[in-house]
Amino acid sequence: MATPPPTDRRQFLGLLPLPERRFITDALRTETVGGVLLLVAAVVALVWANVWPHSYETVSEFTVGPSGPLHLDLPLEAWAQDGLLTIFFFVAGIELKREFVAGELRTPSAALLPVVAAVCGVALPAALYALINSGAGGHPGGWAIPTATDIAFALGVLAVVGSHLPSALRAFLLTLAVVDDLIAILIIAVFYSSGIKFWALGLSLAGLVLFWFLNRRGVHGWYLYLPLAFAIWALMHESGVHATVAGVAMGLLLRCHTEGDEEQSPGEHIEHLVRPVSAGLAVPLFALFAAGVSISGPALREVFTQAVPLGIVIGLLVGKTVGIFGGTWLAARFTRAELNPRLKWADLFAVSTVAGIGFTVSLLISELAFPDDPALADKAKAAVLVGSLLCALVATVLLKLRNRHYRQLCEDEDRDSDGDGIPDVYQQVR
Template sequence: MFVGICPRRPCAPGGSVPPTPRQFLGRLPLPERRFLADALRAETVGGILLLAAAVVALVWANVWPGSYTQVSGFHIGFDTPLHLDLTVESWAQDGLLAVFFFVAGIELKRELVSGELRDPRAAALPVIAAVCGVALPAVVYTVVNSGPGGHPAGWAVPTATDIAFALGVLAVVGTHLPSSLRAFLLTLAVVDDLIAILIIAVFYSSGIKGWALGAAAAGLVLFHLLQRFRVRGWYLYVPLGLVVWALTHEAGVHATVAGVAMGLLLRCDREPGAEHSLAEQVEHQVRPFSAGFCVPVFALFAAGVPVNAHALAQVFTHATPIGVMLGLLLGKSLGVFGGSWLTARFTRAELNPELTWSDLFSVSVLSGIGFTVSLLISELAFAPDHALVEQSKEAVLVGSLVCAVLATLLLRRRNRVYRALSDQEDASTA
């Protein structure tokens, strides 16, 4: 998505053509810019709603804590063999986030089929940057929590990037980030989401029920066959999706796995004469619901933690929250930037001359905003220790806020350059 090819160079002596270096963070072609603009528009609006929901959650939980606990703990559903009598908070966590990961699965499928991840050479840089941006925060957290009083189980909390929150910050502060940097951030987040769902599926699934897991797998096979034979009709897919989700939930695997699995199974090939593939059409329809409703509602019932002198003192004095904050601020920033720089160095990719490595470092700091998935993993890693869950969530909020402020300062320093680049892109689009 963000790697372009430099112009062909003249032949070397003897008639051979020297290898053409790839350009890192080059300007995107027009079709890619249009797709990126559509994708980021919904995410940006969703990010602003996410910020608003987090603020409402904090105010609600601290001003009227009794009502917040009562509403989030209210049970909805019915006690069936699939155990769907869940609290409002659990419905938001297991149900609404499954829609979020469904969209993430579609994004990943598109990247693998027709996007940047299709070409192994072009995919190497964002994939390695994302892997390093997951590995280093986990290492930082583990080191901090390796001594007495530490809780190593939370190593995955600071590993995730929240693209909606990051774009919401960009929209609020008014930075004119060029499309190549936004595309890098989006591709990074897509790979990041895949790693996150693998972590959730492998490390935070317990009490697996074979019959439910097998039935869920059969449902996914049926979903795939319906896709393969071009069967259409939402009245078939929506009930089937709900059944697969419920069976996955009952199986002991986190229900969001069902969402990403169905997203990956959607067809990304275009029918003859069609402007968009089925996956793109579904993503266009579902993304506003995911970004505008599902994720903000999840944040509303996940971000409500105490904010007072005692709670903040614990964040800066206990190993668990310190590990989370340092993982987001240092681990993410250095992991993404270091992975990108090393990969570009050893693949001989040339940085777009219109940008500098400091621009990439600023975006790397922005990737330390880990909100939605980090809050989810906090619930999974430390349950049923409510105090640790709250400390971890408070650290996610503080760490994300610090990353947002620092990235804003770094990006605003170059905002005049970004505005000029954005104006050039807009002029070439017109």
């Protein structure tokens, strides 16, 4: 019998390199805990806003901070939105930089599928929202609300219903979310920044140059970087460009490759320190001040009968799922990538549904899209909550159907018969 010709098709969702697998495991462990805290904070916000609405509004609107030339006398809600989320986007910037130098995005062939998936997962929800809001009474300005994936919320759901999801699927979800975060911050910077003050922007950029220079020269000391980072953030906030852009920029400027005898790059070291603050404090506190919307029978009916909330729900549930899955399938179909034989396309569809959970950034864009219409912003937030909940429920059903298979895959990946700390699957002769 003739020997089949060799193939150079690259396997998609195959076994991760061991160092990458360990990094992903550590990162996702922190994000999973943060995701659970995020869910708790969202529930607390909903109860607080609906049982004691006056108290919730009073605390949210309580103003703290110096007035001065940078106008930092802000309500607590604004501090959470512009300040705490900057920490979240700082970690996202480091993640993105690391993906470019050491992760899935370091080579064009490996980066193609998650990048195409993320782009399609942004484009289709935006298109569906715009289509639903194209008629009279629609508000097309909210097109970006259903485009974002919330990795912390998604991992919180996986912690409850998909704890045995194979590491390759988790890594794909994380890489997808990193690219998604980059697209989100570009959307915020381009479409939701206004009244640019170039003097403040110029000084903020000068601060970023100094930040990069000190990092490249190997200068250490939190007492130096923290005041500099705050100054960069405050100037970016005053410039009219959304302040979270400063966080992403600083994250991207950190060096994320090792030099000499370093065990960790500066970026990885700082990410290890800051990620728990982001996942365990910054994002849950943001959710506490952003997720407090009125939930009632009429309000829920409006989610499915008015153009803005309906566009958001359809964008998250249908647009994100179909966009991510369809983009990935097409990219794999027209490249040399073939799916890991131990997985099925149904597994990727389930993960695509998980990626439809849009919370943190979607709530942020809800505020930015309708700054002069708080009532409409609250409807958009309610739609984000409903759409994310529907995605979580659908994903739960899909993942439970394959949970026994996932459990077996994880046991095979983790088995270490000789107890040397290296799973057997990495010691097999290939």
